[in-house]
Amino acid sequence: MTPTRLITRAIRRPRSIIPPLRRPVLLRLGGQRSNTTDSRERPTATATPTDSRKKERDNRFAKLTPEDVAHFRSICSVLSAESDEIEAFNTDWMRKYRGQARLVLKPKSTADVSEILKYCNSRSLAVVPQGGNTGLVGGSVPVYDEIVISMNAINSIRSFDPVSGILICDAGVVLETADNYLADQGHIFPLDLGAKGSCHIGGNVATNAGGLRLLRYGSLHGTVLGVEAVLPDGTILDDLSTLRKNNTGYDLKQLFIGSEGTIGIITAVSIICPSRPSAQNVAFFAVNTFEKVQEAFIRAKRELGEILSAFELMDDTSQRCVAQVTGKKRPLEGEETKFYVLVETSGSNKEHDDEKLEKYLMASMEDETIADGVLAQDETQARNLWSWREGIPEVCGHWGGVYKYDVSIPLKELYSLVEDVKARLIEHGLLGEDKPVVDVLGFGHIGDGNLHLNVPVRSYDRCVEEALEPFIYEWIEKRSGSISAEHGLGVAKREYVQYSRGETALGVMRSLKNHFDPVRPASPIPTQHHIAHALAERNHEPIQIHQNINPEF
Amino acid sequence: MTPTRLITRAIRRPRSIIPPLRRPVLLRLGGQRSNTTDSRERPTATATPTDSRKKERDNRFAKLTPEDVAHFRSICSVLSAESDEIEAFNTDWMRKYRGQARLVLKPKSTADVSEILKYCNSRSLAVVPQGGNTGLVGGSVPVYDEIVISMNAINSIRSFDPVSGILICDAGVVLETADNYLADQGHIFPLDLGAKGSCHIGGNVATNAGGLRLLRYGSLHGTVLGVEAVLPDGTILDDLSTLRKNNTGYDLKQLFIGSEGTIGIITAVSIICPSRPSAQNVAFFAVNTFEKVQEAFIRAKRELGEILSAFELMDDTSQRCVAQVTGKKRPLEGEETKFYVLVETSGSNKEHDDEKLEKYLMASMEDETIADGVLAQDETQARNLWSWREGIPEVCGHWGGVYKYDVSIPLKELYSLVEDVKARLIEHGLLGEDKPVVDVLGFGHIGDGNLHLNVPVRSYDRCVEEALEPFIYEWIEKRSGSISAEHGLGVAKREYVQYSRGETALGVMRSLKNHFDPVRPASPIPTQHHIAHALAERNHEPIQIHQNINPEF
Incomplete structure (x- = not known):
């Protein structure tokens, strides 16, 4: 990046170089790429979430026999119950879900996967496919004794x-x-x-x-x-x-x-895959109201248009949490505002992008859409600004645990959910210094209408859960939002899908699932365990397994 | 647009202002929008395509009774066989397909459509939904006596x-x-x-x-x-x-x-819907080989990146046809090259876009990727340059008729199809001044790997058809291409879908169609006529009806 550039008086330099928390790669052209697994430490949860929805194993599925294992050994390499390595396949990244799989299969080709599924289908053995196992809704780990089909070795x-x-x-x-x-x-x-x-x-x-x-x-x-x-x-x-x-x-x-x-x-x-942009810029600014956040977004779409690559919202609570946990100074001096926005541009001409972004910021400062702002001067500063957005999920676990919701809401009302949930927890006497709930905060991808609502807690508590759910789902349903924007359903959201999809749609989904994987209530031969469980248990929701989930929550 | 701009010696102005042929709207910001129907005159075909694939009506479908018509009148406004207006609903835009519908229904709401389909389903009446009826593959008109469901009145x-x-x-x-x-x-x-x-x-x-x-x-x-x-x-x-x-x-x-x-x-x-770009630029240039067209495309993706909005190919034959039929002078003087490319950019900053496009053209001229080029100086010139691309489909019908193929081919081999088809027609003694075939030409959307192969003819001829098909489909199948890039299957391509989709995929499609619209061979109750016909007639292909098609062919 250019070492110096024209910065107007109004738009100041970042106050300090903030060490990156979790930003994996910001400017990747020619730069060293860090592996996010390095910094993705597991949350140090001192509390355990209550699982009031634990269900019995569906005994329509066969139990694994030594003959089955011998057959699988003839197809591909396997990990059996005796192996220490099997634990990692039984637990999700958040350590929130744990299965009792006694067999992990490691096919090396599509033909291997085909052989495996064909056999499992004929034997009514339940399976769960597993990718990188980075999901957040318990979709990539077994829940009972399903066979794990790991995709690790099919990787060319x-x-x-x-x-x-x-x-x-x-x-x-x-x-x-x-x-x-x-x-x-x-x-x-x-x-x-x-x-x-x-x-x-x-x-x-x-x-x-x-x-x-x-x-x-x-x-x-x-x-x-x-x-x-x-x-x-x-x-x-x-x-x-x-x-x-x-x-x-x-x-x-x-x-x-x-x-x-x-x-x-x-x-x-x-x-x-598009051409890699040769230029990337990051700005971080303070905004007083959610109305002004929306105005800033409209202007960004109009003036930055084709180079706008991120428009991320962080509320003040989230920024205070990052500052408190990391001990770092915040990027903007002066009075705190209710919202902060990170804008990133990616384009093919650095000078043009600089000019567009500076013009955008100047105009936004002039008409007071934004209260204050900084522009990253180099890649390090850009990474540091990103860390104030990307560090949020990690610091939320600092106090013991965190309830997380990844939702889509029509933009106009997006932030009201945070305010309403906070008011409700205060009303229920659950939020405060000696209470289970530390605070309620929101951040997310404004450009996508995607809010991440996090509720950091000192301990997981049934009263908090009851105050949060189904309140949050009903709130979202009223606004025609989505209870899972990008994380999927997994086992975590399977019981709530009806808040986001109508009866007809759910009926069509159910019929498609039965069509592809005919689980007949009389004599089911399912290969995908969760689905069959759900179909047996309830009417609304046929989707339970996935391989992997985006943890940008 | 800016009236003047820096144009280098190498990149010349367009030689003449060419009246637009068919370009509907190029620079739409604040400009008057023309209606493409005005200029979309029907081809003046003096020849009629032979239809060797005409099939019998499927008598599992009920025939319309006066009671049916009375029932439909209770739901919505109708056009009956007596009306002169019904003809327009029975014929496609190309006048290539003609049905004998005796009833057109004009629902005004989703509820009306629901009532209509429910009734048709119960009575086994065949229907065809119709949108703007601009399709090119006979998918939006009846083939027998299907009821037309026009969507014209559901338009808020x-x-x-x-x-x-x-x-x-x-x-x-x-x-x-x-x-x-x-x-x-x-x-x-x-x-x-x-x-x-x-x-x-x-x-x-x-x-x-x-x-x-x-x-x-x-x-x-x-x-x-x-x-x-x-x-x-x-x-x-x-x-x-x-x-x-x-x-x-x-x-x-x-x-x-x-x-x-x-x-x-x-x-x-x-x-x-994205923000409307405030700036639009058009360049038109000559290229000697198809390899250089690909090089120019790679550079355009890299250097124009986020503002590149069209990269269109026209071969020399197509340009000679446009010149011959319209009598206009071609935009580039001097030696003719084998290929011409139209590049359009759309962005949020006119100056930046000008600079990027000029730099792109200069660099391409310098290393001889392109042989010659012009940049439109204003909206009129931009329209005119577009007319050399958009005028092609219309002029192709000039000699009597035209065989049209809308295909996708991996980029490297995209143009070889034109050369191979031309060689084959010459070899079969079908191309020449006193032969049925006038010439073979190609144009299309390079950026999408989408070629439009047109074969203008003096008359439709079984020998030409037999030389073209299945040769073209087999050629495409060998390269894993698509026999219908954007026009769909309709009735025109229904018998050829197996050239582009595998047996398993076709099986899944067929099963999905049966699932949504259960046509049992024993006692079918279909609502969508073509499908049922196809399912009865052959095994491969369940897709036949559509509402409307993109005529950018």
Whole structure:
């Protein structure tokens, strides 16, 4: 980056160089890439969430026999119950969900996955596909004794065409590996998220990960061109097109994007990758009201338009938490405002981008849309500004535990949820210095209408849970929002899907699941455990398994 | 636009102001919008295509009775066989397909459509939904005596949120009407095509229209946020989300995008609309080889990156045809080259865009990637340059008829199809001054890997057809291309879908169609005529109806 640049009096330099908390890669062109797993320490939870929804194992599923294990050994390498390594496959990253799988399968090819599923289907053995296991809703770990199908060993980059920018890779390729590979070719993976050092591309697609730059590169439904998947009965569906346009019948791959592994296991993905932007800028500014945040967003879309790659909101509470836990000085001096915004631009011409961003900030200061702001002068400063956004999830666990909600709400009312939840917890006498709840805070991707509501607590408490749920879900339902913006349903949200999808839609989903994986109540032969459980237990919600989740929460 | 600008010696001004042929709207900010229907005169075909694939009516469908008509009159306004107006609903825009519908229904609401389909389903009456009827593959007109369900009267813009840019509108809203409405709000519809003055948004979504700026705004699978659709049994599926992120189960709307009306009729759409770019530039340049076209494309992606909105290819034959038919002088003087490229940029800062595009052209001239080029100096010149691309489809019909193929091919081999087809027609003695075939030409959207192969003929001829098909389909199959990039299958391509989709994919499609619209061979109760016909006649291909098609062919 340019070492110096024109900064107006109004827009000041960052006060200090803040050490990065969790920012994996900000300016990746030619820079060293850190692995997010390094900094993704597990939360030091001293409290355990209550699990009032524990259910019995569905005994329509067969129990694993020595003959089954012997058969699987003839297909691929396995980890059995005796192995110490099996623990890591039984627990999610948050240590919130734990299964009792006694077998982990490590197929090396699509054909292996096909053989495995075919056999499991015939034996009514329950399975759970697992990618990078970075999910947050308990979708990538077993809940009972399901067989884990790990995608770790199916991890080749199959091809890349530098003219069209189309990459074909196996499901088990780690997102960062793919992005590093693309960087060498002057391209960028059109998805970026905090877990990129661990999460798999197959899992990203299976869970329709959103991440940090959806605003710029759009959703995976638009960028994924094809998938190869193995259906529950072992059939290999080759829909691995490398064509941007192909209107020859139903776009089947779309069904697998976001279906969380419930109708098949994705084994390969074809995706269109844009040219890597050569310039990246970051600004951080203070805003007094949520109305002004919206005004700043409208102006950013208009004036930064094609180079706008992130527009992130952080409330003051979240910033105070980061400052308190990390002991760092905040980027902006002076009076605290209620909101802070991080704007990132990515473009092909540094000078043009600088000019656009400076003009944007000046105009916003002049008409008082924003109260104060800083512009990063180099990559270190940019990373530091990002750390005030990306550090939030980690510091929220500081006091013992945290309740997390990843929701979509029409923009106008997006922040009201934080205020209403806070008021409710105060009203219930649950928030305060000697109370279970530390505070209520909100942050997220304004550009996507995606709010992360976090409630840090000193201990997990049934009273807090009862105050939060179903209140939050009902609140969201009233505004036609989504109870899961980007994390998916997993086991955490399976009971609440009806707050976000209508009866007809749920009926169609259920019928599609039965169609792909015919679980008959009389004599079910399911391969995907959670689904069958859910279908047996309740009527509303057929989606429970996924491979991997975006932890940008 | 700026009246003057720095043009280097190497990049010359356009030689003449060429009257626009078919360009509807190039610079739409504040400009007057022309209606493409005005200039979309029907081709003056003196020859009639042979239809060797005519099939018998499927008599599992009931025949319309006076009681049926009376019932429909109780639901909505109707056009009966006596009306002169019915002819327009029985014929497609190309006058290539003609049905014998004796009834056109004009529902005014989603509830009306629901009532209609429910009744048709119970009576086994065949129907065909019809949008703007601008399709090119015979998907929007009846083939036998199907009832036409016209979406013309369901045409309100329901809402627009200027903060998020999300538009909700009825299926029958004309694309240009929506775009004009959005222009007033500083936004743009993320789809643009030649038929915008007639085609419906519902039809665009039902056929997954690609159009001119897919390169910039991506596919409808990424921009459409929700659909409301009526299923074959009359059930209303409300999946009209306005959320950019909503990972709560299967993304059902995706199934309807591009399914050509075969599993339901789309009645409303929710879509995210970007800010309208304030600056637009057009350059037109000559390139000697297809390798250099690819080099120019790679550089355009890298250097124009975020502002690149079109990269269109025209071969020399196509340009000679336009010159010959229109009598206009070509934009570039001097030696003719084999290829011509039109590049368009759209951005938020005119000066920046000018600088980027000029730099791009200079560098391309210097290293001889391009042979010669011009930059439009104002909107008129920009329109004129576009006319050399957009005029091609119209002039191709000049000699009597034209065979048209809309295909996707991996970029490296994209143009070889034109060369191979031409060689084959010459070899078969079919091309020449006293032969049926005038010439073979290619043009299209390089950025999308989408080639339009046109074969202008003096008369339609069985020998030409036999030389072209299945040769072209087999050629495409060998390269894993698509036999229908953006036009869909309709009735024209239904017999060839197996060239682009595998057996397993076709099996899944067929099963999904049966699932949504259970046509049992023993006692079928279909609502969508073509499908049932196809299912009865052959095994491969379940997709036949659509509402509307992009005519950018």
